[in-house]
Amino acid sequence: MRRWRSERVVGRPDPKVNEHHLQASALPADGRLRLLSFNIQVGISTERYQHYLTRSWQHLLPHTGRANNLQKIGNLLNDFDLVALQEVDGGSMRSGYVNQVEHLAHLGAFPYWYQQLNRNLGRFAQHSNGVLSRLCPTALEDHPLPGPAGRGAILVRFGEGADALVVVMMHLALGARTRTMQLAYIRDMISDYKHQVLMGDMNTHAVDLLEHSPLRDLGLLAPQVEATFPSWRPQRCLDHILLSPTLTLERVAVLAQPISDHLPVAVEIRLPDSLRKDSLPVPGNPAGPLA
Template sequence: MLHPTPDQLTSPHTPTIAAPSAQPGLKLLSFNIQVGIRTQAYHHYLTRSWQHLLPHRHRSRTLKQIARLLRQYDLVALQEVDGGSLRSGFVNQVEYLANAGQFPYWYQQLNRNFGKLAQHSNGVLSRYRPTQVEDHALPGLIPGRGAILVRFGEGPQALLIIVLHLALGARTQDRQLRYIRELIEAHPHVILMGDMNNPLEHLLNRPALRGLNLISADESLPTYPSWQPRQALDHILISPDLELRSARVLDYNISDHRPVAMEIGLPPALQQQLQSTERDSEVV
């Protein structure tokens, strides 16, 4: 369900790169929230596994903490959110975080629908009104992985944002990345955000992404596991025409992944298009 747009949407590590600019930046965050389960050690995957099926009394407190973090950002990509089932207390977590984080526009992508038991989803929260939102099911032997395409502006200067959660297997990932490439390769201003289940160097060397010249932080930013990060699995990648001002992983271990944040600068024409869209402070 989309909430309100003209067509479709609803109303610490030290930074590795920091370039001062007089132009306002766009603050991005990608976060796998693991449906609000506080996993802070490997044994919690066993002892707290029941929370993937049943509600927990502290889950609402966890969501409130996440919402306070999200308020600092302009556009947020969420993975492993619940769309409103038994385990979440029938709370649509994307909608809740949009309201609590004061985002006027949000979108929930339902990828695996287990009825009242679980509503596996991705989500997008935005302070800017998008001009287009598309829901894409990613290929794979086991269905349930998806990507959200969000467009800001019109024509060749539009900003294209893809929110995704890739599969674990290398072959399936290659198929999914080839699908993503078809969506983005003709666009000069692109941002990929999400849990990509891949170190950055492996991701950028995949045949599907070669030649796109996508850039990110100039060093690995581990996000997993949150209590002692060793693997860089969550990324924000941008096309070279966008200005990378800062990139960091937040010291925030409320999920089993840490959130990754980035601030970017936009070309003047694109900045003008974005500023011309509504940027409301009220949640519709």
């Protein structure tokens, strides 16, 4: 069974168990939550289109630069409370048998982490999503998404009932038809909750998500307008953190960190009083990379 563990241990998945209940959540007492979404391309740096060809071998074999890239990413994570990772390797030959989700959790000092294995190619590749958290959620759900195998979403919930905060991390398909099916599935996942955050590599622009997809009636906001791909000359806004109108946006930024072929997206939000009333103080540095 895969589950959150304070000792940062993740085991193998149990297909019969989809939801893991955890201890009571402890949202920050000041009501501020800092979120980051980053497609890390399994630690490969890409600086021009030709690198997709000349560095393609790095998707199959280990290389010395990967550790340095992961260290840079780990340094970036230090000032965030909740991180969504896409294109992470779960511990295969190409990553030197390092579970990159676990490794980044250690580098960023996150007490909770979770790896979602979406495409298992044995020792050659462990295609995964990941989530890192300084806060213990009430529940976690692992969802394979509709369409061809290999895409998934992770739902974490803070609190109980309709007034809980629900956060869904995802990596959506490239094709519009499959992506529409996946967004319809995600819309059903979150429809009973008032406070919603969707974050990840969504492979399409905000206008498509908010006006032409199954999400269009949720009233979600897309505060980030800067392009995220390709990282060396951003032209397309594919990575998003979408918010329900019940959550107050404080800051948003696309971080100038061309470590992967995508740039990371960061937001700071302020939670409504209803989510803060039973919260516990969570230590942290009040200043961060969004400053």
